[in-house]
Amino acid sequence: MEALNNLDFLLNTIRKIDNDQAKEYSFGNEQSLEENLAIAFINPKDFDKLNLVPSLHLKISNKQRNIVVKIEKDDNIQEGIISMPVSIWSNQLTEILKNELVYKNIVVSVEATREPILKFKEIIQKIRGIE
Amino acid sequence: MKRYPCSGCSLLCDDIIVKSDGLFIEEVIGACLKGKERFDQVSAKNRITSPMIRKNNELTDVSWEEALAKTVEIIKNSSAPLLYGFSNVTCEAQKAGMDLAREINGFIDSNASICQGKILNKAKSQGINLTTITEIINKVDLIILWGANPAETIPRLLNKVLFSRGKFRMTGREIKTLIIIDPVKTASFRVMGVRDLALIIEPDKDVELIQMLKEECCSVDSIPSGGVAGLDKNDLKRLLLHLTGAENGVIILGQGIIQPHANYDLIEELLDLLQLINTRQVKGRISLLLLGGHFNMAGFDHVALSSYGVSGKLQFENKKLVISEDTIISKINKENFDCSIIVGTDPISHLPHSLSSKLAKNPLILIDNHKSATSHIADVVLPTAITGIESSGLVYRIDQVPIELKKILNPPNNIPSDEELLNQLIEKLNGGAK
Numbered sequence: 001m002e003a004l005n006n007l008d009f010l011l012n013t014i015r016k017i018d019n020d021q022a023k024e025y026s027f028g029n030e031q032s033l034e035e036n037l038a039i040a041f042i043n044p045k046d047f048d049k050l051n052l053v054p055s056l057h058l059k060i061s062n063k064q065r066n067i068v069v070k071i072e073k074d075d076n077i078q079e080g081i082i083s084m085p086v087s088i089w090s091n092q093l094t095e096i097l098k099n100e101l102v103y104k105n106i107v108v109s110v111e112a113t114r115e116p117i118l119k120f121k122e123i124i125q126k127i128r129g130i131e
Numbered sequence: 132m133k134r135y136p137c138s139g140c141s142l143l144c145d146d147i148i149v150k151s152d153g154l155f156i157e158e159v160i161g162a163c164l165k166g167k168e169r170f171d172q173v174s175a176k177n178r179i180t181s182p183m184i185r186k187n188n189e190l191t192d193v194s195w196e197e198a199l200a201k202t203v204e205i206i207k208n209s210s211a212p213l214l215y216g217f218s219n220v221t222c223e224a225q226k227a228g229m230d231l232a233r234e235i236n237g238f239i240d241s242n243a244s245i246c247q248g249k250i251l252n253k254a255k256s257q258g259i260n261l262t263t264i265t266e267i268i269n270k271v272d273l274i275i276l277w278g279a280n281p282a283e284t285i286p287r288l289l290n291k292v293l294f295s296r297g298k299f300r301m302t303g304r305e306i307k308t309l310i311i312i313d314p315v316k317t318a319s320f321r322v323m324g325v326r327d328l329a330l331i332i333e334p335d336k337d338v339e340l341i342q343m344l345k346e347e348c349c350s351v352d353s354i355p356s357g358g359v360a361g362l363d364k365n366d367l368k369r370l371l372l373h374l375t376g377a378e379n380g381v382i383i384l385g386q387g388i389i390q391p392h393a394n395y396d397l398i399e400e401l402l403d404l405l406q407l408i409n410t411r412q413v414k415g416r417i418s419l420l421l422l423g424g425h426f427n428m429a430g431f432d433h434v435a436l437s438s439y440g441v442s443g444k445l446q447f448e449n450k451k452l453v454i455s456e457d458t459i460i461s462k463i464n465k466e467n468f469d470c471s472i473i474v475g476t477d478p479i480s481h482l483p484h485s486l487s488s489k490l491a492k493n494p495l496i497l498i499d500n501h502k503s504a505t506s507h508i509a510d511v512v513l514p515t516a517i518t519g520i521e522s523s524g525l526v527y528r529i530d531q532v533p534i535e536l537k538k539i540l541n542p543p544n545n546i547p548s549d550e551e552l553l554n555q556l557i558e559k560l561n562g563g564a565k
Contacts, residue, residue: 010334014315015386015424017283021480023168025503026175065484076316081334083315087480088504094483099460100391101245101483105335124507127479127488 007050009042009082011060011093011106019085030120037087038067038117041074046082052112058082059113062093062106068115082110088123132158135537138426138519139166141529142264142285143536151539156520163286172517173540177502179514180543190512202511203559205470205494212237213468215459216476216498218425220549221524221536225427225434227553228474233447234557238468240444240459241431242476247421248432248443249389253398260409262381262418263530269297273373273380275310277401278337278387279422280317285529288383288422289322308373312340313387328369336360337388340367341400345407347371374408378415385422420530425476426519429527463489470494474549475515477503498552515542515549522548 024033040058042050052058058071060082067089077083084090086103095102136145139162147166150158159170172178182198183190193201206212214232217225218241225241232239241248251259267274274293281288296303309327311320314334323329332340339360347354354371358364374380382405389398409416423429432442439445439452446455462468463486470493479487480503490508497509500517516522521542528534542548547555 012315012334014317015280015284017164017286017318021477025477025480026168026172026177026501028177076320078314078331078334081314091480091482091487092484096460096464096483096485097391097393099458099464100249101460102390104387104390120504124479124504127484127491127504128508129488129491 007046007110009046009060009080009108009110011062011090011108012081012083013086013090013094013103014083016085019087021085021087033120034117037085038069038089038120039072039085040069041072041077041083043077043079043081044073044075045079047071047073050110050112056112057115057117059111059115060093061109061111062095065092067092067118068113069117082108088120089118092118092123092126132160135539136519136534137162137166137169138517138526138536139163139169140285141423141426141428142288142291143426143526143528143534144287145534149539153540156539165286169517170520172501173520175501178543179500179502179506179512180546182514183512185510190506190509198511198513199555199559202496202513202556205496205510206235206472206556206560209235209470209494211468211470213459213462213471214239214474215471215478216242216474217431218242218423218428219475219518220427221518221522221526222427222430222434222533223524224474224518224549224553225431226438227550227557229435229438229445231472231553231557231560232445233450233452234560236447236450237472238444238446238455238457238459238462240462241428242425243423243428243431244443244459246386246428247384247389247423248428250384250398250402250419250421251432252443253396254402257399257402257406259402260405260416260418261531262420263532264291264420264528266379266418267292267381267420268295269299270379271297271381272300272306273308273310273377273417275312275374275380275382276319277312277382277384278389279383279385280313280315280319281383281385281422282318282322284385284424285422288529289319292381293322308377310370310373312337328366328373330362330366330370333361338392338395338397338400341397341404343367344371344374345400345404374417375412376414377412377417380415380417381420382417383420383422423529427526429529429531430525433527433531433533460486466492468493470496472496472498473505473509474498474553477505479504479508498549500546513552514546515552516546517542518549521546522550524548524550
């Protein structure tokens with residue numbers, strides 16, 4: 001699918017009490033997991049720069065992988081940053097540096113897309129090597 | 132109604148009132164959202180109450196006998212087992228895990244090594260000033276949250292340390308200055324008052340701030356006029372005055388400050404800064420509090436140190452401890468393991484894809500009380516009682532203070548505690564003798 005607009009961002013994964021994977025695994029289901037964790041937050045100015053509208057999703061890519069998630073505007077996020085709750089979705093893009101895990105400031109490329117949100121089951125299949 | 136400590140997070144609040152008849156929990160008073168969720172896990176719909184084995188790609192309920200036999204078979208076929216997790220279990224279970232690792236010549240590590248344990252590890256060479264929650268309540272006049280958002284990770288922390296009146300302070304919140312350094316305006320910013328200082332730093336520029344503070348420690352007059360890392364000169368001046376003038380300050384460190392960098396080590400830079408400030412501080416001192424979410428993240432190092440004389444990861448060969456440069460990350464990354472035993476954690480969710488996909492290649496035994504992404508990968512799932520509700524034991528609080536968790540209820544189906552299960556496995560592997 002053709003990219004609508006493509007920009008580089010810094011991905012930060014953060015813990016949020018309303019988007020908490022431990023809570024979703026204990027009390028939720030796959031739909032609530034996707035609803036609350038397959039989500040990214042960006043500054044409203046970036047939202048506009050990407051020509052996003054609420055019906056579009058966001059494709060976030062690093063050099064190896066990409067994910068498609070829901071997008072929400074958040075005034076508390078600085079321009080140029082994309083923030084995601086810590087989850088199996090964000091960890092498809094996190095990295096390793098000097099034998100340590102990198103959960104913050106990961107350079108990613110971002111584009112608006114009409115592709116559907118990456119499903120939990122698809123991620124599990126990819127992790128198990130069934131692409 | 133009785134008072135119990137809460138195992139919802141590493142703050143281990145010991146003022147939670149629970150009404151229970153020994154069969155059910157009827158009421159929980161005083162817990163935060165995370166604490167309430169912890170108590171609700173007893174009857175959570177995704178609770179695992181029966182052992183399971185993967186058959187035809189589906190997890191299937193089996194008897195304990197069959198599940199333990201399969202577990203022993205996987206372990207016996209392994210020459211390089213990996214044991215990981217152990218920050219959501221008691222110290223007794225951590226000790227049982229280490230004994231199991233010794234028995235099967237495995238490598239064992241906890242979640243702490245990828246979280247706040249990194250700071251303690253790096254502090255071994257240069258020292259560290261830690262503090263306790265009680266000391267913060269009683270003495271502190273400056274609280275700095277650096278890359279930390281306790282309002283959402285340890286919800287009652289600020290309630291306890293910021294809004295409380297201390298034994299040696301005639302006043303409470305009024306004399307406590309809060310400074311938050313973060314690239315994101317997190318929920319913790321909402322508790323800030325007029326005399327507090329919000330520093331929205333540019334992402335990945337913490338090192339510039341630390342280096343400037345180190346250089347300017349004795350002189351506020353030479354701060355660059357354009358500021359540093361997106362921070363205004365006047366704000367930097369206020370930060371420096373607070374750091375050097377506080378009678379008793381604490382920096383609460385979160386994940387934001389422990390990220391690795393290609394050209395420098397942010398943790399070492401920060402520890403250097405603290406040493407410098409504390410050397411030049413004339414009125415008091417600045418200490419650290421390390422934020423780690425899991426309720427016994429601090430315990431693993433204490434148990435390893437008291438049981439085997441080293442803190443952190445342990446590698447066993449011929450049932451003896453050996454020195455290893457490996458970390459949990461390098462072990463998985465190099466695929467230097469052939470089966471994993473995961474206890475009370477969800478690495479398939481919290482590790483990068485490049486590691487979780489390697490973990491999934493080998494047989495995986497999961498010991499946990501609820502479903503997770505890791506249970507979708509596991510070959511065997513062994514349920515255990517919920518610690519602090521259905522089983523008791525010692526745990527270490529966020530500030531390294533030991534707290535005894537108590538049992539309130541019996542677990543369903545007589546599920547064993549983590550400690551009992553790990554000891555059972557050792558017995559089975561030894562043909563019945565521990």
